[in-house]
Amino acid sequence: MNKILLSFLTFMAISVASFSQSLYNPFSPQRSSRSVSSNNHYNAPTQTNPNVKYQESYQRSNGTYVEGHYKTESNNTNLDNFSTQGNINPYTLQSGTRAQDYSPEALNYGQGQVIQTGPRGGQYYINENGRKTYVPKRSNNNPF
Numbered sequence: 001m002n003k004i005l006l007s008f009l010t011f012m013a014i015s016v017a018s019f020s021q022s023l024y025n026p027f028s029p030q031r032s033s034r035s036v037s038s039n040n041h042y043n044a045p046t047q048t049n050p051n052v053k054y055q056e057s058y059q060r061s062n063g064t065y066v067e068g069h070y071k072t073e074s075n076n077t078n079l080d081n082f083s084t085q086g087n088i089n090p091y092t093l094q095s096g097t098r099a100q101d102y103s104p105e106a107l108n109y110g111q112g113q114v115i116q117t118g119p120r121g122g123q124y125y126i127n128e129n130g131r132k133t134y135v136p137k138r139s140n141n142n143p144f
Helices: 002-023 104-108
Strands: 052-055 069-072 123-126 132-135
Touching: none
Parallel strands: none
Antiparallel strands: 052 069, 123 132
16 A cells, blocks of 8 residues: 555656746747737737747957847747747747737837848848838738
8 A cells, every 4th residue: 555655646746847948948839828919910928939049148349348148030920939029938938029921010110210131031120320120010001
């Protein structure tokens, strides 16, 4: 009887440990239950990109120091980035704030600027310093 009880307790301990690790696992196949907004059709739950890399610390040309951090690999969409609304960065537990591509919220980025599309599909405008500022993608029939 003691062997059965010990086996059961061992099984339960392993099960609980496995379940708790999957809660914040950035590579978990489970989808997030968070949604972006309840008032549009872009509120489908999203999943973060499992292809993650570490960005080493660096200093920008203007002298600003950028701390090293994990980020998702580029894949022609922002729907699965840590910084996109509806997603959570599993390393910092911060919620994404950037609008999803083609969502109504994407229209607020670069408003009043001429939006250009690059050769790989990224959309951007030229800022006051003459540099590209990337924005969430928007449809081609957008007036902005």
